[in-house]
Amino acid sequence: MSKQIKVWDPLVRIFHWSLLLFFTLAYFTGEEESSIHIYSGYIVLGLIIFRLIWGLIGSKYARFTQFVCAPKEIISYTKAFLSLSPKHYLGHNPLGGVMVLMLLASLFVVTLSGLKLYAVEEGEGPFAAIDNISLVSNAYADKLYADEDQEDENEGDGNEEGEYFWEDIHEASADFMVFLIFLHIAGVLVSGRIHNENLIKAMITGKKNIDN
Numbered sequence: 001m002s003k004q005i006k007v008w009d010p011l012v013r014i015f016h017w018s019l020l021l022f023f024t025l026a027y028f029t030g031e032e033e034s035s036i037h038i039y040s041g042y043i044v045l046g047l048i049i050f051r052l053i054w055g056l057i058g059s060k061y062a063r064f065t066q067f068v069c070a071p072k073e074i075i076s077y078t079k080a081f082l083s084l085s086p087k088h089y090l091g092h093n094p095l096g097g098v099m100v101l102m103l104l105a106s107l108f109v110v111t112l113s114g115l116k117l118y119a120v121e122e123g124e125g126p127f128a129a130i131d132n133i134s135l136v137s138n139a140y141a142d143k144l145y146a147d148e149d150q151e152d153e154n155e156g157d158g159n160e161e162g163e164y165f166w167e168d169i170h171e172a173s174a175d176f177m178v179f180l181i182f183l184h185i186a187g188v189l190v191s192g193r194i195h196n197e198n199l200i201k202a203m204i205t206g207k208k209n210i211d212n
Contacts, residue, residue, distance in 0.1 A: 007090055008206040009059040011050075016203055019047050020181075023107070027174060038118065045111040048104060061090065067097035074098060081191075088195050090208060096191075099184050106177045113170040120163045 008016075026040035055064040067089075069077075077094040080086040086093065092100060119127035192199045202208045 002209045004207045005090065005210055006206055007061050007208050008203060009062060010206065011054060011058065012062045013203055013206055015047055015051055015054070019044065019107075022047070023177070027178065030171075030174065041111055041114045044107060045115075048107050048111065051104060061092075064097075067092035067094070067100065069094040069097055081194075084194055086191075086194065090210070093191065095187060099180070099187065103177070103180055103184065106173060106180055109173040110170065110177055113166050113173060117163065117166040117170050120166060 022040045022043045026037050026044060029037040029040070054062055057063075060066060074094045074097075077086055081093075081095060089096075115125050115127050118125040122128075188199045197208060
């Protein structure tokens with residue numbers, strides 16, 4: 001006989017599905033450089049910040065202390081998982097905890113590089129404002145060591161180089177994020193099969209079934 005227990009609070013569930021929605025929007029509108037891509041990226045960054053805060057002060061199973069495990073425990077669980085006999089966890093298991101941290105870290109790199117690219121290409125966003133302050137503070141020193149034409153030429157070369165640099169990081173981190181998503185889905189399906197539970201449904205309803 002089994003009973004249902006509440007595991008995922010509403011904010012965790014909203015975060016999870018909102019992140020999937022807005023990352024997907026951002027990913028598939030990246031080539032267009034549209035406002036949808038830009039604002040989706042801002043929302044993703046906001047969701048990351050929320051999850052970091054909620055991981056510290058949120059409900060029991062949302063907190064990092066609940067699922068961030070020591071390396072020894074992660075290795076032990078991984079061996080058991082590969083043998084298809086892992087211990088059951090109500091919240092994230094140790095591998096799931098590692099995946100959460102990797103997803104958040106990768107998303108942070110994606111959004112950070114996107115903001116830097118936005119600043120270099122369009123001169124917009126928070127990093128553009130920081131760069132402008134730096135340019136103003138160093139303007140007098142620049143005039144002492146280079147004539148105006150040479151300065152403009154060097155600035156153009158630097159902007160182009162910076163654009164390629166951040167574009168490469170942005171695209172590579174976004175593609176790596178997609179890889180992690182598919183890996184996450186595979187882990188959810190396998191874990192659900194092993195423990196005979198619907199983890200996708202649990203992230204919708206917030207509830208899991210446990211044996212009495």
